[in-house]
Amino acid sequence: MTPLAIGALLAVAAMVWVIAPIFSEEHEPDGQVRGRPPSPAADDAAEAAIRRWREPKE
Amino acid sequence: MTQLGELSLWIALLMAAWCTTLAVQGALMRREALTKSGARGLCAALLFTATSAAGLGTAFLGDDYSVRYVAMHSSSNVETFYKLCAFWSGGGGELLLASLMVAAVGSTAAMIGVRRDADRARGAWTVATLGLILSAALAATAFKANPFALVARAPEDGRGLDPILRHPMMAIQPPLMLLGAACTASPLAMVIAALIRRRFDETLFARVRGSVLVPWGLLSAAILLGARWAYVSPGLRAARTGSPAVITSAIAWLVLTVFLIAAELRLGARTPLAHADVTRRRAGRLLAAGGAALCLIVFAARPLAKDYNVQINDGEQYRAKDAWGHAWTFTSQGTSRLERQGDDVIALALLPTRDGVRQPFVASESRQYYGAGGLDIYPAQTVPGIRSTIAQDLFVVLSDAGEGRAVLRISFKPLVELAWIGGVLLALGGLLLFWLPPSEYAT
Numbered sequence: 001m002t003p004l005a006i007g008a009l010l011a012v013a014a015m016v017w018v019i020a021p022i023f024s025e026e027h028e029p030d031g032q033v034r035g036r037p038p039s040p041a042a043d044d045a046a047e048a049a050i051r052r053w054r055e056p057k058e
Numbered sequence: 059m060t061q062l063g064e065l066s067l068w069i070a071l072l073m074a075a076w077c078t079t080l081a082v083q084g085a086l087m088r089r090e091a092l093t094k095s096g097a098r099g100l101c102a103a104l105l106f107t108a109t110s111a112a113g114l115g116t117a118f119l120g121d122d123y124s125v126r127y128v129a130m131h132s133s134s135n136v137e138t139f140y141k142l143c144a145f146w147s148g149g150g151g152e153l154l155l156a157s158l159m160v161a162a163v164g165s166t167a168a169m170i171g172v173r174r175d176a177d178r179a180r181g182a183w184t185v186a187t188l189g190l191i192l193s194a195a196l197a198a199t200a201f202k203a204n205p206f207a208l209v210a211r212a213p214e215d216g217r218g219l220d221p222i223l224r225h226p227m228m229a230i231q232p233p234l235m236l237l238g239a240a241c242t243a244s245p246l247a248m249v250i251a252a253l254i255r256r257r258f259d260e261t262l263f264a265r266v267r268g269s270v271l272v273p274w275g276l277l278s279a280a281i282l283l284g285a286r287w288a289y290v291s292p293g294l295r296a297a298r299t300g301s302p303a304v305i306t307s308a309i310a311w312l313v314l315t316v317f318l319i320a321a322e323l324r325l326g327a328r329t330p331l332a333h334a335d336v337t338r339r340r341a342g343r344l345l346a347a348g349g350a351a352l353c354l355i356v357f358a359a360r361p362l363a364k365d366y367n368v369q370i371n372d373g374e375q376y377r378a379k380d381a382w383g384h385a386w387t388f389t390s391q392g393t394s395r396l397e398r399q400g401d402d403v404i405a406l407a408l409l410p411t412r413d414g415v416r417q418p419f420v421a422s423e424s425r426q427y428y429g430a431g432g433l434d435i436y437p438a439q440t441v442p443g444i445r446s447t448i449a450q451d452l453f454v455v456l457s458d459a460g461e462g463r464a465v466l467r468i469s470f471k472p473l474v475e476l477a478w479i480g481g482v483l484l485a486l487g488g489l490l491l492f493w494l495p496p497s498e499y500a501t
Contacts, residue, residue: 003059003061003062003065004061004062004065006062007061007062007065007066007069007109008065010066010069010105010106010109011069011106014069014073014102014105014106015102017098017102018073018076018095018098018099018102019095020095020098021091021092021094021095021098022091022092022095024091025089025091
């Protein structure tokens with residue numbers, strides 16, 4: 001294996017490791033990712049919270 | 059390995075640029091994943107900068123004269139120890155070593171900054187600034203002084219290491235100075251991030267102050283060692299004064315000193331301190347004041363120094379008086395010539411007496427180093443003979459020798475040893491005085 005091939009392999013491995021956090025962001029359990037809709041369960045919970053907040057005023 | 063070294067240098071530059079871009083995006087979009095990716099980019103830049111440095115080191119050890127930098131700073135008759143030291147003897151290698159140190163300090167600070175800073179955006183800006191500093195260092199290495207540049211036709215042998223740099227101090231002082239300058243990157247990045255965010259709280263101030271002490275200590279030690287090295291190697295000052303690494307380090311040390319003094323004044327006026335801290339600060343102040351007083355005394359005694367330009371024949375005696383009025387005689391023991399592989403040494407020994415009492419021999423040497431094909435590329439290097447006592451240094455420098463006759467300079471430098479003691483006391487006193495009380499970290 002030539003030194004350049006070793007360098008290229010190292011670079012690819014490092015790049016995969018470096019960009020991994022960006023892709024793992026999609027799998028966060030609470031689903032709170034900027035620009036993406038939250039999960040249905042989180043949606044329901046948020047609606048319930050808003051309803052509870054509005055109730056005393058009405 | 060040279061190819062891998064150069065490739066790694068460019069990849070390291072790309073990784074540092076990636077770090078800056080992603081961390082700025084992370085700060086602006088408040089996305090921690092981007093900042094994390096940026097911090098990892100800095101770690102990857104460290105890996106590739108280390109690989110690049112290993113590539114250059116291998117080229118030096120393997121006498122690869124197709125690399126211009128190796129051909130300019132090494133040769134086959136340079137000892138292995140100095141071949142390694144030759145790595146940082148020129149601008150390109152110095153920049154590469156500085157980049158490696160910035161990458162090591164920066165990746166550590168970035169990982170800590172991302173985890174510890176309560177203000178995520180400020181942490182992200184810290185990572186971005188560290189990436190920017192490393193990018194600048196690597197870009198300067200790659201574009202301005204690339205140490206992997208090749209020559210059209212590889213010479214049979216190299217030019218050799220500059221004789222002025224063939225001193226054991228070469229292995230310690232320049233790396234220490236570069237490490238001190240590199241460690242400055244961490245507090246600098248924290249301050250810039252805080253300025254961008256306009257959030258400079260007590261916790262951050264304590265962290266900045268704590269991280270400033272390390273580069274200040276390293277740079278102080280490097281300055282002291284550098285001064286000592288310049289004292290025992292005449293000609294070094296002229297060779298190194300304009301070096302960008304020396305200028306950057308001196309400016310960094312001055313800025314850090316001003317910052318630490320200002321922070322110390324602020325802390326002293328603001329918070330009641332524990333008994334141990336008060337004692338430590340008092341001891342620090344005493345040591346620093348003592349050191350400064352010793353340095354001032356030496357400075358005041360400089361006009362007392364005596365210099366004699368002497369022309370002396372073998373076996374002849376020369377009479378002189380030192381700064382304190384003592385009568386000295388110097389009897390020439392004659393010059394001796396030693397021809398070794400790679401260098402010729404001419405040495406002159408003097409037998410001194412002080413007020414009629416015999417003193418140990420003092421010898422000064424002139425070394426002529428030879429490069430490939432016996433060419434004397436560099437001028438002859440003088441190694442002075444020094445006899446140090448607290449009262450004064452006796453300093454003998456051989457200028458020329460031949461046909462039973464020698465030309466030399468004999469100097470009596472009063473109280474010089476006190477200046478070194480004063481410098482060490484100043485640095486130790488500063489460290490004690492500026493040491494951050496543990497309670498301050500907790501604020």
